[in-house]
Amino acid sequence: xxxxxxxxxxxxxxxxxxxxxxxxxxxxxYPEKPVDMTVxxxxxxxxxxxxxSELMSDELGxxxxxxxxxxxxxxxxxxxxxxxAPDGYNIVWNSNSISTTHHTGRVEFDYTAFTPIARVxxxxxxxxxxxxTGWTNLDDFASGVSAMDGKLKVGISGKGSFTHxxxxxxxxxxxxxxxVAYISYGKGKAPVELLAGRxxxxxxxxxxxxSYVESxxxxxxxxxxxxxxxxxSEVPTAQEQGVDVDISMWRGLAAPAGTPIAAVEKLQAxxxxxxxxxxxxxxxxxxxFSPAFLNATDFGTLIxxxxxxxxxxxxxxxxxx
Amino acid sequence: xxxxxxxIGLGATLAILAAIWTWWVMGTIPQGLGDGEIxxxxxxLTFGIILLLLAVILMGRRILSSPADGETExxxxxxxxxxxxxxxxxxxxxxxxxxxxxxxxxEKIGFVLATPIVVLMIMIVHLRIRSxxxxxxxxxxxxxxxxxxxxxxxxxxxxxxxxxxxx
Amino acid sequence: MALGSTSDRxxxxxxQALSLALTPMAIGAIGLGALVGLIFGSTPGLTFTVALAxxxxxxxxxxxxxxxxxxxxxxxxxxxxxxxxxxLLGIPGxxxxxxxxxxxxxxxKQGEASIAxxxxxxxxxxxxxxxxxxxxxxxxxVSKLAIGFGPAExxxxxxxxxxxxxxxxxxxxxxxxxxxxxGLMVMTIGIDTIEGVPRMTFGSVNMxxxxxxxxxxxxxxxxxxxxxxxxxxxxxxxxxxxxxxxxVELPKIRLLIRNAWLMVRCSILGTGxxxxxxxxxxxxxxxxxxxxxxxxxxxxxxxxxxIEGVIAPETANNAVTGGTLIPLLSLGIPGDPATAIVLAGLxxxxxxxxxxxxxxxxxxxxxxxxxxxxxxxxxxxxxLVGIRIFVHVLKIPREMLALTVLVLCAVGAFSIRNxxxxxxxxGVIGVLAYFLIALRVPITPIILxxxxxxxxxxxxxxxxxxxxxNIDVFYTSPTVLIFFTLALLVIGLxxxxxxxxxxxxxDN
Numbered sequence: 001x002x003x004x005x006x007x008x009x010x011x012x013x014x015x016x017x018x019x020x021x022x023x024x025x026x027x028x029x030y031p032e033k034p035v036d037m038t039v040x041x042x043x044x045x046x047x048x049x050x051x052x053s054e055l056m057s058d059e060l061g062x063x064x065x066x067x068x069x070x071x072x073x074x075x076x077x078x079x080x081x082x083x084x085a086p087d088g089y090n091i092v093w094n095s096n097s098i099s100t101t102h103h104t105g106r107v108e109f110d111y112t113a114f115t116p117i118a119r120v121x122x123x124x125x126x127x128x129x130x131x132x133t134g135w136t137n138l139d140d141f142a143s144g145v146s147a148m149d150g151k152l153k154v155g156i157s158g159k160g161s162f163t164h165x166x167x168x169x170x171x172x173x174x175x176x177x178x179x180v181a182y183i184s185y186g187k188g189k190a191p192v193e194l195l196a197g198r199x200x201x202x203x204x205x206x207x208x209x210x211s212y213v214e215s216x217x218x219x220x221x222x223x224x225x226x227x228x229x230x231x232x233s234e235v236p237t238a239q240e241q242g243v244d245v246d247i248s249m250w251r252g253l254a255a256p257a258g259t260p261i262a263a264v265e266k267l268q269a270x271x272x273x274x275x276x277x278x279x280x281x282x283x284x285x286x287x288x289f290s291p292a293f294l295n296a297t298d299f300g301t302l303i304x305x306x307x308x309x310x311x312x313x314x315x316x317x318x319x320x321x
Numbered sequence: 322x323x324x325x326x327x328x329i330g331l332g333a334t335l336a337i338l339a340a341i342w343t344w345w346v347m348g349t350i351p352q353g354l355g356d357g358e359i360x361x362x363x364x365x366l367t368f369g370i371i372l373l374l375l376a377v378i379l380m381g382r383r384i385l386s387s388p389a390d391g392e393t394e395x396x397x398x399x400x401x402x403x404x405x406x407x408x409x410x411x412x413x414x415x416x417x418x419x420x421x422x423x424x425x426x427x428e429k430i431g432f433v434l435a436t437p438i439v440v441l442m443i444m445i446v447h448l449r450i451r452s453x454x455x456x457x458x459x460x461x462x463x464x465x466x467x468x469x470x471x472x473x474x475x476x477x478x479x480x481x482x483x484x485x486x487x488x
Numbered sequence: 489m490a491l492g493s494t495s496d497r498x499x500x501x502x503x504q505a506l507s508l509a510l511t512p513m514a515i516g517a518i519g520l521g522a523l524v525g526l527i528f529g530s531t532p533g534l535t536f537t538v539a540l541a542x543x544x545x546x547x548x549x550x551x552x553x554x555x556x557x558x559x560x561x562x563x564x565x566x567x568x569x570x571x572x573x574x575x576l577l578g579i580p581g582x583x584x585x586x587x588x589x590x591x592x593x594x595x596x597k598q599g600e601a602s603i604a605x606x607x608x609x610x611x612x613x614x615x616x617x618x619x620x621x622x623x624x625x626x627x628x629x630v631s632k633l634a635i636g637f638g639p640a641e642x643x644x645x646x647x648x649x650x651x652x653x654x655x656x657x658x659x660x661x662x663x664x665x666x667x668x669x670x671g672l673m674v675m676t677i678g679i680d681t682i683e684g685v686p687r688m689t690f691g692s693v694n695m696x697x698x699x700x701x702x703x704x705x706x707x708x709x710x711x712x713x714x715x716x717x718x719x720x721x722x723x724x725x726x727x728x729x730x731x732x733x734x735x736v737e738l739p740k741i742r743l744l745i746r747n748a749w750l751m752v753r754c755s756i757l758g759t760g761x762x763x764x765x766x767x768x769x770x771x772x773x774x775x776x777x778x779x780x781x782x783x784x785x786x787x788x789x790x791x792x793x794x795i796e797g798v799i800a801p802e803t804a805n806n807a808v809t810g811g812t813l814i815p816l817l818s819l820g821i822p823g824d825p826a827t828a829i830v831l832a833g834l835x836x837x838x839x840x841x842x843x844x845x846x847x848x849x850x851x852x853x854x855x856x857x858x859x860x861x862x863x864x865x866x867x868x869x870x871x872l873v874g875i876r877i878f879v880h881v882l883k884i885p886r887e888m889l890a891l892t893v894l895v896l897c898a899v900g901a902f903s904i905r906n907x908x909x910x911x912x913x914x915g916v917i918g919v920l921a922y923f924l925i926a927l928r929v930p931i932t933p934i935i936l937x938x939x940x941x942x943x944x945x946x947x948x949x950x951x952x953x954x955x956x957x958n959i960d961v962f963y964t965s966p967t968v969l970i971f972f973t974l975a976l977l978v979i980g981l982x983x984x985x986x987x988x989x990x991x992x993x994x995d996n
Binding site: 106161 | 636678836847
Binding site: 413 | 524538662663665666670673676680683685714716718719894895902906908909912914918919922923927929948949952953954955956
């Protein structure tokens with residue numbers, strides 16, 4: 001009997017300690033291990049992500065590890081994150097690309113597969129032309145283009161890319177859609193092509209144009225957001241010039257749908273603190289993006305309305321699947 | 322034994338591949354719009370057709386050349402290399418299977434578990450090593466070494482498992 | 489008088505730059521970068537692009553010059569280190585070192601590994617400093633010329649690069665061409681950047697990312713090595729003992745002096761190609777190799793361990809580093825993913841590249857120049873010590889080495905995009921390459937096709953869009969015509985030598 005009791009007791013002890021261990025794990029404060037943050041693109045997206053993750057790690061007390069999963073215009077990274085457990089340890093550094101990848105048929109799921117955490121930053125595209133055209137605002141531009149024989153050559157970074165969509169929306173709003181021919185460059189070489197005069201206009205990020213504006217080689221006519229941009233503060237928005245477009249690229253954080261509220265709130269608070277930090281504000285000026293924290297609820301509303309907008313735009317351009 | 326027969330085989334395989342490629346390109350990639358828009362299809366299609374032509378020429382030339390005069394180039398070494406190419410078909414395919422397994426395991430159980438398993442497997446299957454100390458030392462030494470150097474010192478992200486993970 | 493004041497100003501700037509770049513912090517950061525770059529570059533499977541991505545966050549809290557020193561040190565160390573595994577194992581550490589394999593690895597087989605390695609590092613430093621000097625003197629001029637390179641011109645240049653396939657075919661031109669086309673085909677898989685449509689992806693999300701060049705490179709060179717080593721006959725040790733004979737011996741000064749003119753020509757070539765946005769290192773090293781072979785007194789010695797076959801590509805690919813700085817600093821255009829990270833490093837410190845850079849941040853720019861020189865000094869010092877360590881790799885039993893290489897390659901392939909798909913791709917491409925090698929299909933043209941294919945296609949398509957479908961662009965630009973002529977010349981010469989060889993054969 002003694003042997004059996006000992007055996008039984010020790011078995012019970014073992015089981016209960018396992019239960020306690022696991023129960024403890026469930027109840028422990030999030031986060032208790034590193035958080036994996038999928039980064040979908042290189043370049044600016046990656047730079048901001050690396051900076052943000054460093055700042056958020058300090059807030060959270062656990063490292064946020066930015067992991068680059070690029071390819072397919074974001075499709076590869078989104079697919080990876082959708083397949084992970086919704087436990088708050090897998091998040092994605094997302095952007096408007098969630099709408100474009102879905103509407104162009106690259107992934108089956110759409111934005112509803114993710115829980116928004118927070119918007120972090122926005123980047124506002126700018127329209128530039130070679131200074132030799134003499135155009136300095138959108139009116140000059142519109143009358144100049146209408147008077148042109150043939151079409152205006154506009155540089156974009158690939159069909160269906162964000163610069164393409166912005167260009168299309170802007171020229172639609174200006175009534176110039178028929179006068180424009182898009183030239184796809186594999187990579188963002190637009191400023192130089194513009195400088196060399198091989199293209200007539202390009203929509204790119206203000207940071208890429210700033211130095212050329214200062215040297216007087218390029219004129220930036222408008223930015224497409226609702227507010228002016230820090231690096232080119234003298235450039236008016238399109239809306240100020242009577243053209244009704246408001247397009248900006250946002251970047252933010254999201255997690256697979258079903259992630260516990262507690263985890264989302266922790267991450268949201270960490271993101272808010274990181275965005276407010278001096279280091280982040282300083283970097284935003286240098287790199288040329290705007291810090292734009294938005295909480296989870298408002299961010300969700302924004303994603304939803306944007307998704308409808310880009311869906312319709314892609315449909316109109318014949319790029320939707 | 323010259324290069325003649327393997328080359329005919331190579332030509333035939335490539336010709337079939339090129340034909341499938343071309344047919345698939347035609348069926349799945351949209352055509353350009355004209356007016357300078359060459360489109361996404363043109364280049365893969367051209368490559369497929371060129372490969373088809375080259376493969377047919379290779380096959381044709383080797384079939385037409387009589388087996389006797391064969392390739393007058395360096396015969397001895399060539400003989401050996403085709404032979405060794407034959408001999409190692411199984412190890413090559415086995416290694417492919419092991420690499421694919423490695424990739425799969427990396428994703429599912431992470432670097433720290435997948436590496437010793439696959440290294441152990443290669444040592445047993447390919448190298449036929451049966452010495453227990455070696456079978457223990459190599460997989461674990463290699464895994465530990467890589468983990469310390471890459472994950473801890475250099476900070477490279479090594480795969481974490483989605484099923485479960487240690488390390 | 490005006491002249492006097494400008495030179496005073498530049499002396500001032502230079503002294504300021506020295507005070508920025510010669511701080512212990514900056515020297516240390518550059519040294520650390522050089523070391524990390526060398527380690528990543530020389531390890532098969534790992535590339536300096538990954539090293540740069542890791543180094544970037546470390547620079548956030550640094551001053552601009554040490555930060556740029558760390559990044560540039562990593563870049564330069566990585567570019568130089570790429571030759572190590574190319575020479576020792578026949579596996580290039582970077583695409584730019586692929587041409588170095590052709591003669592560097594045969595030298596190792598002949599027991600001359602350390603001479604090849606020593607030469608590689610010395611000529612790398614020469615090429616790097618040379619290109620830096622060119623850049624400092626003529627950045628304005630060169631960047632103006634570089635702007636003139638539109639899609640049509642770059643297409644012509646890439647086509648010229650492709651024509652060197654003919655010289656790399658071994659004994660069957662036909663098989664070489666087949667290999668080149670196979671390389672071109674592989675790289676069309678994935679999303680087409682211009683139209684945004686998927687190609688040959690069979691509906692799979694993972695295939696959308698396409699075949700990564702670095703992954704393919706690892707597969708083509710490393711996997712055949714692993715298969716050979718793992719299935720080697722245990723009794724046939726004759727070959728192994730020959731490789732194990734390791735001596736540490738540096739190249740003689742005489743050898744370098746004899747090849748000084750070749751080094752200068754390859755430096756000019758590398759700098760020029762580096763300066764053209766979007767062309768990049770691999771074209772430079774293959775063109776340099778082809779050039780050296782064509783103008784050599786003993787072209788038949790190439791591919792069998794000729795030191796000139798190491799000097800040419802290694803000089804050129806490091807000369808590219810200075811060349812790429814020209815469009816990077818003066819136009820803000822990164823030539824490849826690696827320089828894109830350097831660009832990010834500049835931006836985050838508020839140094840916006842472009843025409844206004846030299847007005848606003850002159851002392852930082854000069855500081856960067858000094859940092860590049862320091863990086864080369866570090867690289868030279870580290871590598872001359874490193875060679876003594878690296879050559880002992882050859883003493884490791886081959887099957888153990890192969891296992892290690894396999895794991896390193898898997899780590900490397902995975903680290904690029906953190907995707908298991910890349911490991912599958914590495915395996916499939918590697919095993920196919922192994923069978924092709926066994927069937928005596930040369931593999932260097934495959935690499936060339938993969939490296940140049942995407943640029944070739946995209947630039948051609950963009951050029952046609954710009955001209956609205958008008959083929960004129962390809963014969964109205966003098967630059968285009970020059971490159972087309974050069975390409976035809978290379979092909980013609982190759983066919984001629986092919987024919988003479990055939991007739992000789994028949995005469996025998």
